[in-house]
Amino acid sequence: MKYAVMADIHSNYEALSAALKKLRELNVDAYIFCGDLVGYGPDPELCARALGKLKNLIAVMGNHDKSLFEHSFFYWFSDFAIDSIKFANKNLSDKSLKFIKSFAEQYHGKDFALVHGSFLNPFRDYLLSSEQFLLNLDKWSGQVCFVGHSHIPFIMSRKDNLSPRINVFTGSDVTIKMTTGTRYIINPGSIGQPRDANNMASFGVFDERQRTFRLLRVPYDMETTQRKMAKKGLSDVLLNRLKAGS
Numbered sequence: 001m002k003y004a005v006m007a008d009i010h011s012n013y014e015a016l017s018a019a020l021k022k023l024r025e026l027n028v029d030a031y032i033f034c035g036d037l038v039g040y041g042p043d044p045e046l047c048a049r050a051l052g053k054l055k056n057l058i059a060v061m062g063n064h065d066k067s068l069f070e071h072s073f074f075y076w077f078s079d080f081a082i083d084s085i086k087f088a089n090k091n092l093s094d095k096s097l098k099f100i101k102s103f104a105e106q107y108h109g110k111d112f113a114l115v116h117g118s119f120l121n122p123f124r125d126y127l128l129s130s131e132q133f134l135l136n137l138d139k140w141s142g143q144v145c146f147v148g149h150s151h152i153p154f155i156m157s158r159k160d161n162l163s164p165r166i167n168v169f170t171g172s173d174v175t176i177k178m179t180t181g182t183r184y185i186i187n188p189g190s191i192g193q194p195r196d197a198n199n200m201a202s203f204g205v206f207d208e209r210q211r212t213f214r215l216l217r218v219p220y221d222m223e224t225t226q227r228k229m230a231k232k233g234l235s236d237v238l239l240n241r242l243k244a245g246s
């Protein structure tokens, strides 16, 4: 099976469309989504419908998705994030809300696991350090775990009992080969709001049989997304952040 690996779409339909176009060209068999379909962007409903149409989708919920249903999450959100969740709540159909509510908090499959933040706290903690890698290591089985949340495309790996290594993906098309005896935590980066100073949509392809992960970046029609954000009254801060990729 060849899996598309996606995270942090954040209601950016133009970025999602560009990523899906590339993934269709690559003939993926199934889709993995590591959470945060909504928040920040102008098109929650269009993004929910597009995700809902994908074949063999395995999705987990992100903190922004969760906050659609539990406003207690707002206490650590910025005002911009809160406004964009309220905007999403108003603009999502009942069908799409039900679809997002159906996402699991974490997923444990035969060959890979998924969680948005970390297994210790799926909706708050970030998985970014060697220490966090080790604290999560016994929380999933199998060779690879895919995460989202930080919007940074990276790979953490640990061979046998050695210290974990962390590498941020740079470049727009990078393939790594997974080796026996090594376990991995991989973040495919963010489709709709990258934060690694690269404003192109970020996602990946996991080839289960070849044991490879390919990280891809594609440009998208950002001006249209920004125009929609301005028209729908979303903050300039969020709009400018797309351009900066930060």
Ligand SMILES: [Fe+2]
Binding pocket: 008, 010, 036, 062, 064, 149, 150, 151
């Ligand atoms: Fe996010």
